[in-house]
Amino acid sequence: MTVLLYDNSVSGNCWKVRQLLRLLDVPFDRRELSVVDRSGRDAVIGDLNPALRVPTVVLEDGRPLAESHAILWYFAEGTPYLPTDAYARAQVLQWLCFEQYDHEPAIAVVRFWVAISDAPRDPAEVEARRVLGRKALATMERHLSDRTFFVRDALTIADLALYAYTHVAHEAGFDLEELPAVRAWLARVTAIPGIVPMPEG
Amino acid sequence: MTVLLYDNSVSGNCWKVRQLLRLLDVPFDRRELSVVDRSGRDAVIGDLNPALRVPTVVLEDGRPLAESHAILWYFAEGTPYLPTDAYARAQVLQWLCFEQYDHEPAIAVVRFWVAISDAPRDPAEVEARRVLGRKALATMERHLSDRTFFVRDALTIADLALYAYTHVAHEAGFDLEELPAVRAWLARVTAIPGIVPMPEG
Numbered sequence: 536m537t538v539l540l541y542d543n544s545v546s547g548n549c550w551k552v553r554q555l556l557r558l559l560d561v562p563f564d565r566r567e568l569s570v571v572d573r574s575g576r577d578a579v580i581g582d583l584n585p586a587l588r589v590p591t592v593v594l595e596d597g598r599p600l601a602e603s604h605a606i607l608w609y610f611a612e613g614t615p616y617l618p619t620d621a622y623a624r625a626q627v628l629q630w631l632c633f634e635q636y637d638h639e640p641a642i643a644v645v646r647f648w649v650a651i652s653d654a655p656r657d658p659a660e661v662e663a664r665r666v667l668g669r670k671a672l673a674t675m676e677r678h679l680s681d682r683t684f685f686v687r688d689a690l691t692i693a694d695l696a697l698y699a700y701t702h703v704a705h706e707a708g709f710d711l712e713e714l715p716a717v718r719a720w721l722a723r724v725t726a727i728p729g730i731v732p733m734p735e736g
Numbered sequence: 737m738t739v740l741l742y743d744n745s746v747s748g749n750c751w752k753v754r755q756l757l758r759l760l761d762v763p764f765d766r767r768e769l770s771v772v773d774r775s776g777r778d779a780v781i782g783d784l785n786p787a788l789r790v791p792t793v794v795l796e797d798g799r800p801l802a803e804s805h806a807i808l809w810y811f812a813e814g815t816p817y818l819p820t821d822a823y824a825r826a827q828v829l830q831w832l833c834f835e836q837y838d839h840e841p842a843i844a845v846v847r848f849w850v851a852i853s854d855a856p857r858d859p860a861e862v863e864a865r866r867v868l869g870r871k872a873l874a875t876m877e878r879h880l881s882d883r884t885f886f887v888r889d890a891l892t893i894a895d896l897a898l899y900a901y902t903h904v905a906h907e908a909g910f911d912l913e914e915l916p917a918v919r920a921w922l923a924r925v926t927a928i929p930g931i932v933p934m935p936e937g
Binding site for chain 2: 585586594598600601602603604605606608609612621622624625626628629631632633635636637639640674677678
């Protein structure tokens, strides 16, 4: 059985998974689910992912796996995208946690509100999330000021996870002009053969 | 050098780390940081954790590590609290992600607002987070309805991560009365020798 990915083409969380699977030459089928109209999700993926979110994958043996970072970790294990050293692995996980707690709820959520969904939003709520997003980007800038990638000197799933919504942050109204280290890192990741930024052609 | 934990005694995120270190008999020193008055944090942990949050640990060799779940993963590796099978490990990580994305921002944040911090909050904002918290608890209830622990049939760091703010959810105004599987699981974890619920005596 081929890996099956419940997917969405504008979701950065889904992009993370597609991008890693492509880098690893893992074949997969895609099934597109809307991120705007979520009706009917329970019938489609309710038994696969209790949180009813994409990405959700069904592995070759039929077992389901959810949460973009758990999927990244599973497929990256034993590849250059996840180091073997215990401390380096913990640093990768630290940045995966940062992405999910500080970065995604700000930048991805604002992008969803202003660029994907049509639902009207309280401008104060948007601005409050933008403040958090700018803080997350400043944390990245500080970390990257003397580094080429997030952990050690090579691309890991920490970079893929953070690239996902950073390379489309302008769609959410974030300005990266004052963040030269973040921009240099984005260019460095984009230049890696096999990296396909969103929107995919 | 002994492991050093930048800690807070009412933080569930810090509890996760203290609890695992105690289960593993890893000696550690604690340094208490306020979660209400965050002034001066940059001077104390700025070089250790770019996100300036507790828990932050300094390992025996002096290297820092941040994010409660990255710390759990690092110390649990090679112990019964993190399985060796790739799929079971991915399931543990899936629940760690769920805790951080769906559970903590709702239940821990409401608890902080109503039981720890004195800052006044918009009741509508509190109720919006309570809706998300009830949804997270319902997801747990569904998963636990035919299971003893979150992954397989033994305590893992997924249980510790979810126990942290679930066993004090009443402090945030959440009612577990209608969630028998969650209550049974809480009792099951509490009964394990070495588990010390908050507040610690």
